[in-house]
Amino acid sequence: MDYFGQLLANGLVLGAIYALTAVAFTLVYGVVRLVNFAFGELFMLGAFLTASLMLPEVRLIGVAVPMPGFSLPVAAAGAIALTALLGVLVDRIAYRPLRNAPRLAPLITSIAVSVVLQSLAQTIWGAEELRFPEFHLATLPPVVLFDSIYLSVMDLVVMATALAAMLGLSAFIARSSLGRAMRASAEDQMAATLVGIPVNRVVAAAFAIGSGFAALAGLLYAQTYGFAHSGMGFLPGLKALTAAVLGGIGSIPGAALGGLILGLVEALGAGYLPNGTAWKDAISFVLLVGLLYLRPQGLLGKPELNSAGRGSLLGGASDFGAVWLRAAFATFDGWLARAAAGGPRAALALLAFALLLGALVPSDYWLRILTMVVVYGMLASGLNVIVGFAGLLDLGFVAFWAVGSYLTSILFVLLLKDQFGVAPADIWWLLYLNLPLAGLVAAGFAVILGTPTLRLRGDYLAIMTLGFGEIVRVVAINWMDLTNGPMGIRGIPAPNLFGIALGSPRAQFFFALALAVLVVFAIARLVRSYVGRAWVAIREDEEAAEAMGVPTARYKLYAYAASGFVGGFVGVFYAHSQQYISPLNFSLFENILLLMLVVLGGLGTFVGPFVGALIWIVFLQLALDLPFVQAYPETRFALLGVVLVVLMVFRPQGLAASARVALTMSGARSKEAA
Template sequence: MLYFEQLLVNGLMLGAVYALAAVAYTLVYGVVKLVNFAFGELFMLGAFITLSLMAPEISLLGHVVPMPGLSFHAAAPLAIAAVAALGALIDRVAYRPLRNAPRLAPLITSIAVSVLLQSLAQTVWGPGSLRFPDTPLSQIPAVHLGQVSISGSNLVVICAALVAMAGLQCFVRFSSLGRAMRAAAQDTTAACLVGIPVNRIIGLAFVLGSGCAAIAGILYAQAFEFASPTMGFTPGLKALTAAVLGGIGSVPGAAVGGLFLGIAESLCAGFLPNGAVYQDALSFILLVLLLLVRPQGILGKKEMNSHARGSLITAKARKRASMVTAPLRAMDRLFASRFFDSWTFRLLVLACSIAAGLLVQSDYWLSIMIVVLVYGMLASGLNIVVGFAGLLDLGFVAFWAVGSYFTSIVFIDVLQKQFGIDVDSVWWLLYANLILGGALAAVCGAILGYPTLRVRGDYLAIMTLGFGEIIRVVATNWVSLTNGPMGIRGIPSPSLFGYEIGDSRSLYFFALALTVVLLFCIGRVVRSFVGRAWVALREDEDAAQAMGVPGTRYKLLAYACSGFVGGVVGVFYAHFQQYISPASFSLFENILILMLIVLGGLGTMIGPFIGAAIWIVFLQLSLKVPFVNSYPESRYILLGAMLIALMLFRPSGVAAKARLRLVMEGV
């Protein structure tokens, strides 16, 4: 029994941190309906700024810089204030201009801010971990309750988190500013009409939420005695999960969800076989199961689990900075012309692609061109769900992983290791696997998509994120099947009638042929009745269903088609790389693929490839900049800044006018 009680105490400590960070999410979401992915990085910055202020000297940008060496009691409040001010600045610069933008724009902006802040931290403090200095909290003696021992630092974490959450709840419930926040959350328009300064109230929500994230980060760092630029990623996801479990938008719900999640993880690690390695998946499994039974969360309101009226991508946005967007208007005229939508243009693009493959002599640049095609195909698969059907999916990498692992296991674990077959002699199996792997991923897409039909809006995105993370955790820890983090090596290169397609030029033409086939199939489906049904659901789901469009059937079909494309590309990717591991299928990769289609233009056929080309080529050319060459992590700072600028000035993407004419735009 003592063992159970000790696990319970550990779970309370971890749950208190999750709960405090979950409050940061729920404060902002309750007012502005924005899942701010940057809170994980604000969590991290709270720890790093405190660490830096306490140190007598520290290495910044590779140079040792003297620091004030403050006490913890002075450094922590300054760090909290700095992070709170940064949260207000982020809202003012990046989020406030997007209040009336397409619904996806603020979400992409928050992801871009997250990428920017994490890369900035890696550039300034370095990519490694730093030891968090000893604090007076670590000197507090342990408390013994019977035979259960609670360390002083853990007790402080629990008490500090509970006090902060209780104080915040009292502020929201009883203060005039708290009442204004609740009024703005309930009805923004009505709040404006009665004289409430909504933008200031939203800014206050960001200040309080960012401060809570910083407190949680400081408590987490002093409890585990380290700080790293990526330390906010996993706790941030857990906090978001806790907020949804409790009912996002509810401060008490966030507290309950965080404590419940922390205790569940601790008990899972202590009692289940291999529980410690699967505890990261447990939070997402609990999320999926709860949302199936109670989609709004434990203490959430039913209206929170609802989709906003209107399209995910075509809401009216303010026109800004005409001089900045002037170059894009020339591209608009091309994409809006009939020539762009003709077979002549498509054949011209194909001819240019073939010529590029023949004329480019560098294997390095040929490999870059292959990567552009791979990510363009992946983005095209995700574009089916997000761009055409209007369903925000953050778990698409699961289908990519299914295809990659399917062909790798068949060739390496089954044929080569079990039966001793020379895999080069069964070259034709690759082409069968392209279909079988795609079909398996399509079935997984329909299976995984079915439970998501009960949830709407941001809840849908978070649930699909959970599915993607479950697949990644399983692939990491099912060592007997997937070889775990070490991955699967020795996957054969593609062959055709015994001729190995191993050189870069041959692989490029293989990828180009696969791209043409997939785009032809996607184009036929999108221009059919199925595609029009998807667009109808995207533009207004309620109106589409009122007109007789069966939403369930076409949503499942969208997930299946998206999964098929992801599975096919996964099969090719495994044979192109000749090695796969769970690291290739992380949430960051899913976010990157989503950003590519937003960059190029959601709901377009060419947008995913424009986005992939801009990003992949930008990564290579940026290394020629001396500062970037010295600090490679800074490339992602530029990516974040580029995406924020795009969302501010062009939220519909570079090739927005190329969107298929399946809706009556401008009529």
Template sequence: MDFFGQLLVNAIMLGAIYSLAAIAYSLVYGVVQLVNFAFGELFMLGAFICISLMLPSVRLFGLEAPMPALPFLLAAPVSIAVVAAIGVVVERLAYKPLRNAPRLAPLIAAIAVSVLLQSLAQSVWGAEELSFPSFALSDLPPIILFDSIYVSVMEIVVLITALVSMLGLTLFVRRTRMGRAMTAAAEDREAAYLVGIPVNRVIALAFLIGSGFAALAGVLYAQAYGFAHPTMGFLPGLKALTAAVLGGIGSIPGAALGGMVLAVIETFGAGYLPNGSAYRDAISFAILILLLMFRPQGLLGRPELNDMPAGSLVGMLGQYARAGGVGRLFAPIDRLFERMGAGSLVLNVALFCTALALAFIITNDFWLRILIFVVTYGLLASGLNIVVGFTGLLDLGFVAFWAVGSYFTSILFILVLKNQFGVAPTDIWWLFYVNLIAGGVLAAGAGMLLGYPTLRLRGDYLAIMTLGFGEIVRIVATNWIDLTRGPMGIRGIPTPSLFGYPLNDPRHLYLVGVLLAAALLFLLSRVVRSYVGRAWVAIRENESAAEAMGVHTARYKLYAYASGGFFGGVVGVFFAHSQQYISPLSFTLFENILILMLVVLGGLGTFIGPFVGALFWIVFLQVAQGFSLFQAMPELRYALLGALLVALMVFRPQGLSARARVPLSIEK
């Protein structure tokens, strides 16, 4: 009973924080139907700004800077106000220009803003933890209930603050003029315009309040756990999103209920299930997936929210772009890429020969290894492009397929054949080539398993479910130590060989990668130009219309997931053998976001686009190391990537190689 009571107290405190952050998601989603992935970073900024204001000095940009040393009760409101203002600025600069864009554009912009804010925080405060200073309330002795249950004063403060905040927001929405205007805008934005409601002001207010709630949750979370860190908002942000979906995204009472339910399940699962503490996050995501399968609208949500994006996320991306000078700037290369999209055999063969020639032109092993990364990430982006670019389904769990291929070949070569049976990798050099196919087929099967539960979902809900699958795979890889060796990873994976001759030289590995890329892209081009590819494009342009015209959308969605999974699995095998080491750190959500950004940067629905995005980004990472600014603050490179993606979504959402898009639709 004592253990149960202590768990219950912990769950209530954690649930209050989850509820506050979930409300931040739901409030904005209810008004603009946008899953603002940047709320995790606003959560983090609230904690950092509050701690900084409470200290006499803090290191900013690597330099000691004096701070006002405010008391907690003053520093917390100031930090919340600052973050709320940042939320409004982000809405004005990144989201408002995309209000009428296809749904993928604001989602990508939200992810890009998340990367931008996290990278800026690392540049400002550094990558180290910032300890929360002690203050009067935190130093008070805990209250003891029933002689065994300890409740700190700050836990009571957290609960009261959450209850008052949620009650105040509910009264504001129901009793005030602006609150009713917010409800009207959530019901029908165009009708709200017509009756004179200042919709722009209402949306700004939703971001102001939502960002403030995210900051408040971050302050309370940092105080409860005693520190702030630039990546601290990632997991609580995902949990808050899970809570919002659990309760019914767009519903404020549902977000509060979802936060509490999630915290209770998570806390008691960690306390009572075998090895529950290691899998507590997986429990949360498993609940999310089950709920989305059987009740996508959540406990208190509206079912029509899942039906709103009748088409795909991609839509006609090129039609809303603000071309102008940007269009003229890209005109010369657009003509070149247009020939690629038309399938110019001479041009494609020339590109392939150029890629092969680079192996002999470049003699520096360092740059050859950089090119190996370009090929690897270009292929990964090509696999994700099948699902996102050709079929129009936002997949945030693609790294799971990459992980399946990598772990399959690594476990087989090292943990089974070498460690268990004493077989030397050089004696079974041919197995690498077999594993390329076997790993791809295995990952394709995983793609079918992942894709099946998503068939009832569209738009944002589909993205959220795939995110949950990806995180579960990563958590299992981290904690199933007997199979994967956990965080230690698997070392000593042999490089590819050919008839016993090791291909461990960077030049040889690069050539293997180029040949693999050529084979996979040829296969993909045949599929895309077949009836299957045309069915994918029909789903991308308008899923409802495609279904009405006789396209079996469920079947072709599964084909897309399986094809993308096959790519991920094959690349995973090559990645493991070229790097000779893998660990769960290679397969995080951030990696999935990065791969998605490469697809968008290069051009959705193109063959060359993923490689253009990978070449641009990976080469930039290395070139930037030569500049003193990026040497001092390397995180600024990712901040620049985030800013670039936001700019692309506003001015050129179709990507750098837009004209290379395969002409399978009427899009101009």
């Protein structure tokens, strides 16, 4: 009983921190329907700013800077105010221009802002942990409850602060004029505008309060664990989002309840399950997936929030930008449309150019870079099937990629080589069997994971698939006997053909190019079939597609299967080209990166994923020639994040959107499907 009580107390402390950040997510979501991934970085900035203001001196960008050395309450107040101001600034620059944009543009922008903030924090404070100064209350002896449960004074301060903050916010929303304006804006922004409510100011206030709550949670977390780090906001941010969804995103009491439940489940799971500490992250996401399946809107959420909204996931051109910028895009669109009209001839011309490039590039370094462009282009093409053509926002695609990579690695290395002593060179042909086999296994896995998501729409669908992806990553880390855990699998043989090693960068580039031709050809044939037309109908308006007689559940599963097949297929080549894989290769960041590549190039196009991959990977390499980037390499991610934000504001449909295939449903074929 004493052990249970101590775990319960620990869970309440952790749950209080999750609840504060969950309130930040749910407050902004309730007003503008935006899952702001940047709250994880605002969480981190709250910790860094508080620690910096408390210390007498801090190294910023490598230079020792004198600091005021405030006490914790004063430093915390300053950090919360600065973070709230930053939240308003981000809303004004990045989010406000996208109020009426297609649904995916604000989400991608929040991811880009997250990348920018994390990269800048690493540039300013460095990659090492910053020790959080000890507050004098932390030196007091712990409080003992029931003669067996120990809580530090700061643990009590954390819980009391979280409780006071959430009660204060609830009273503010319920009784103040600004709180009533927030509720009105959350119900109907157009109606709120018509009755004289300044909606933009209300949204800015929501961002300020939400950012302040994220900063408060971050500084309490850093004080509890004793450090601040540029990557510290990522996982707590995901947990807070999970808590918000558990409680019902958009409901402040639900966010508080979800945070407490999540904290308690993690603490009890870590304490009672075998190797529970290692599996506690998976426990959180299993809880998320289970609850979303049983009650999609969460414990206290509104059922109507489980909606994708009408209209395309990523629509037409933006009205923002100077006349010359719009004219330049119009010229580019005209050229691209003419090239796309060439059909097979244009595709063959692109292939000939790629072959010529692979033959003439003299540098092995750049050949490796181009190979990664092709690999990421193929992976993004697989994600494009489900996001760009079917309109289903999937944040778990990385799981299918992991299935293919691990399947071939386990067979070649852990099973045949290590267990049976078979030399990889003697079974070179197994690679070519593994390509379709891994695709089929990943496709089956995708259908299994996709089936529970059929009841979900929009952001809830994205969050559930995110949970699946994270579960697969945690399993890969902790199932040591199967995956070799965090150490990964080494010694994966390079591709081989009839005893001829294809290990040179040039050979691997041509191998990747041949696979890319197969992938794009298969996707193009599928998309131009009735199946692809059904996907596009679902993407544009699912309710209308159902009214036309399209069995949407079946075609969604087809999209999952096709996307999973591509992920598993490409994962095999990825493992053999890298010759080493680990769970770090298949993180949520990689999934987000692939989504960014699809959006950057253009959703629903065949060439867009490769355009996005080319811009992303080549930019990261060329940016290293800039003197400032050479001194601070992480700033290249910040620069690319800024480019992506600008693109979402001025060109949300993507660079190659004019190459999007126009597909329509045939009335006769629709009747057949019915």
